[in-house]
């Protein structure tokens with residue numbers, strides 16, 4: 270099974286880039302399952318249901334979220350209804366939505382899990398123990414193919430999660446920092462890994478936002494309106510081939526494609 274995973278999709282430019290690459294690869298039969306991190310899909314802040322529907326129509330089978338999950342109020346209710354939207358699993362048990370979702374596909378069950386780091390991030394429960402609790406359900410429930418989005422700031426925390434889950438899941442990829450790292454690998458026990466997928470959005474920016482406004486904030490310390498930038502729009506992510514019999518990765522390929 271070929272799985273395409275897109276780094277944080279930022280605003281309109283990110284949604285266009287996602288649709289261009291994911292749509293093309295899916296139509297050409299190059300990918301069987303597509304996941305994108307959509308925490309910045311709505312003008313950089315969270316996601317709305319119409320935008321989620323547009324990303325599903327463009328080829329997404331599941332969308333993961335992150336610390337921006339609550340930015341658009343209307344999504345709060347939708348999270349309980351829409352199994353293709355996955356927010357971090359290590360939030361309070363009373364939070365709306367789900368931390369993992371299992372999908373039936375022609376090549377077997379696929380589980381998508383989201384976790385959030387705790388270093389320089391809003392407080393949350395332990396992501397390592399949250400992963401254990403989900404994986405305890407076993408492969409009869411979850412299937413052999415399990416993809417984990419580790420939404421975190423610290424490189425060490427993401428690598429530690431990759432190593433913790435090595436051999437227990439198919440893929441661990443990092444999101445949130447919006448800059449693709451060059452450490453794509455298959456870990457010793459068979460799990461595909463990349464510290465950060467990068468960003469699907471405007472690269473001529475500071476993490477997708479207009480450079481001038483971000484600089485003004487750093488220089489003055491005053492709150493600024495951060496508009497989504499427009500230049501050098503790219504799709505960034507990872508393409509993973511997983512052996513559906515074992516659940517282990519056999520091939521990883523980083524993707525960076527310039528759209529406009």
Ligand SMILES: [Fe+2]
Pocket residue numbers: 277308309335445446447
């Ligand atoms: Fe993000």
Ligand SMILES: [Fe+2]
Pocket residue numbers: 308335336337420444445
């Ligand atoms: Fe984030």
